[in-house]
Amino acid sequence: MDILSPPLSDYLLAHSTQPDALLRELAEETHRTFPDASGMQISHDEGEFLTMLVRITGARRAVEVGVFTGYSSLCIARGLPADGTLLACDVSEEWTSVAQRYWTRAGVADKIDLRIAPALDTLRALPAEESIDIAFIDADKVSYPAYYEEIITRLRPGGLVLLDNVLRGGRVLNPDPSDEATTAIMHTNDLVVADSRVDVVMLPLRDGVTIARKR
DSSP, X not given: OOSSOHHHHHHHHHTSOOOOHHHHHHHHHHHHHOTTTGGGSOOHHHHHHHHHHHHHHTOOEEEEEOOTTSHHHHHHHHXXXXXXXXXXXXXXXXXXXXXXXXXXXXTOGGGEXXXXXXXXXXXXXXXXXXXXXXXXXXXXXXXXXXHHHHHHTTEEEXXXXXXXXXXXXXXXXXXXXXXXXXXXXXXXXXXXXXXXXXXXEEEOSTTOEEEEEEO
């Protein structure tokens, strides 16, 4: 689904803070090395949005579910203060090996705790207290409801959780019953908006981003 016409999208990107050389290089390497999976990488305006939200909220403890080659991780880590930390969850050593090289070059590797394991295992092993300031979920869609629940219980009051790809290219409007990923996203969208623990806004940013703020 094209929410914006291509020329308007180009205009929008041109009027957002531009990615620096390192982010451009990471995006180019991702498209070159993983052409079939490169669509999983966020766009630079979404990356700037993440950095801005981290800075605005003064977040110190962040969580990311779904690292891929590290573009969003890098954007989040750059928004954190010197003593901030990002727990980055993924299952692919191949993809995250690219991420780690760029984190090091960006000088943020010491802020990022990469866990190569099923994200639900990592999240469930965290302490139960409400200590997460901000979280970004952008991984396998079928597990979104479980990721959300594990994070929201550990999110501090006033903290944010962001969920990516909540429009599924418009398929949420006319879902195929056999499409498990879209069905899971629709369930997640309904679950989040009905959750009395949060205030919610769904934004038409790229493939849709939901922001939930814990009350």
